[in-house]
Amino acid sequence: MFLYNIITFLLFILFLTRPCLASPCPGEPISEDSISPWNIDISRNGPLPQGNGTPLIGKNIYLEKCAACHGASGDGFMDIYPALRGGIGSLATKTPLRTVGSFWPSPESVLDYVRRAMPLNAPQSLNADDLYSVVSYLLYINNIIPQDFPLNEKTISSVKMPNRNGFIDxxxxxxxxxxxxxxxxxxxxxxxxxx
Structure with a gap:
């Protein structure tokens, strides 16, 4: 039994250290090439992906990739998937509705979240043009931008979110x-x- 325990322990140690043999272990330097797939954050200070989109294009992408969870109109689904529109001015009430229009402080923060996490079944699958298109559609259904607004890395800073002053810098x-x-x-x- 003792020999069995020793062999099991050694196999366990080998199993735990095997990932370190194929990749850097904690405390070892990591290359820029290894970091770059994870370094995709977007902020008001850049860097922003280069792309272009409009609400009209974004509507089609939204209906194909987002509507199954968030509803065809962005009103959410059975309190499981959140609404993406409406709620502007509701945050200080007893029934706040946190949506793209009511809660998010900047369009860049919406772009960052959608880029990282959506669609839920295939996060990070949207190319830059699709990303800008979907976000422009979300801004449009919240009456933040007009239907023909071209959203891209140059125009995004001109978008003023309703809750832009609701966060502390x-x-x-x-x-x-x-x-x-x-x-x-x-x-x-x-x-x-x-x-």
Whole structure:
């Protein structure tokens, strides 16, 4: 029995270390080529993917890839998949509806989320033109942009989201995050104290 336990232990160790033999282990340097597939974040400060889309094109892509979960009109599905439109002005009420139009602070944050996580059954499968098209359609059904608005890396910064002032800026654009104590105290009153 002792020999059996030793062999099992050695096989277990071999099994655990095998992934390290094929790829870098924790603490070992990793190449830029290994990082680049994961480094796809999008922010207001760039970099933005190069592409172009309009709500008219985005509607067709949305109906093909998104409507099964979020509904043909973006109203959600049976409280399982969230609504993507409506709710503007509802966040401070007893029945807030968090949608693309009511909650998200910037169009870049919507672009980032859709790029990373949608469609649910095939995340990161949208090319840049499809990505801009779907996001432009979401902005259109929330009455944020007109139907003929060309959304791309140059025009996206001109889009003003309804909840753009609903978030506190942490100063990430400088590469370091600083907590905005003064702004939080102004919003919350004296109940917030810096420690």
């Amino acid at each position: 942490t100063g990430e654009e400088n590469g370091k995050i600083t907590f905005p104590y003064k702004e939080v105290q102004d919003r919350l009153g004296n109940c917030f104290r810096k420690k």
